[in-house]
Amino acid sequence: MHFVKWQALGNDFVFVNGFKEKLEEVTKHTKEICDRHFGIGADGIIFVLPSDKADLKMRIFNSDGSEAEMCGNGIRAFAKWAHELGLVKEKRISVETGAGILYPEILDNGMVRVDMGCPHLDAKEIPAEGFGEGPIINQTLANEKNGKSYQVTCVSMGNPHCVIFVDDAEAVPVTEEGPNLETDPHFPKKTNVEFVEQLSPNHLRMRVWERGAGVTLACGTGTCATVAAAILNGRVSGGADVTLDGGQLHIEWDGNPKDHIFMTGPAEKVFEGDYLL
């Protein structure tokens, strides 16, 4: 299988051209392909595929083999690779994803600005149970596994996010708290988990435990969910810069759930090769 390795703020993916490789053949081996010792090593696999609704279709599989609805870091690399392959000519393209049709645009400075669509806030859309109807903003979640309670704000960007504001992000034991919350029964489809410290009025620090991938250096959808949660909690207005382990993303949102969130950040190709299936 020919592949190209891309990374976006250290969130790294094996990209596969779905016009040339059989998706089912590849996804059977997702875990071993993503293994950082026995395989190529990545947070997941992303396929470029034909679409009858948009220029192209993106499908993303986490390193544990589970398929996710969307990947914010991945769609930035997706746009650059699709352009490089000559599959698209325009700098702004439409991509069919599990979060709907989204629009990444390659900027002159090599960054990519993505129209990420609207955040989804209703409990049913996360999906999240046990919080009642409507949005989940700064509500208490009692985690049965560790007996701890958290103040959570939940946002879906097509995929579920549980955002928790903390006084000191560096002090959070993410590898302990993350998996407990990822698999908490309040989230029937599990959830990504973001721990967020506010550094200044429009600057946040976020660390993430990703559903199906564990600790990653950055999460694009999680960063959008983080800023949406900060705005919904009156901590931020208009958008913010977010510092992740792997670098910085810029997010814009006016706080109206009917309006789209925009994310701007980098994506770089690392190497390409052939993997023996």
Ligand SMILES: N[C@H](CCC[C@H](N)C(=O)O)C(=O)O
């Ligand atoms: N682990 C995520 C998918 C990858 C999202 C993340 N890498 C991003 O950049 O948005 C999930 O299962 O919802």
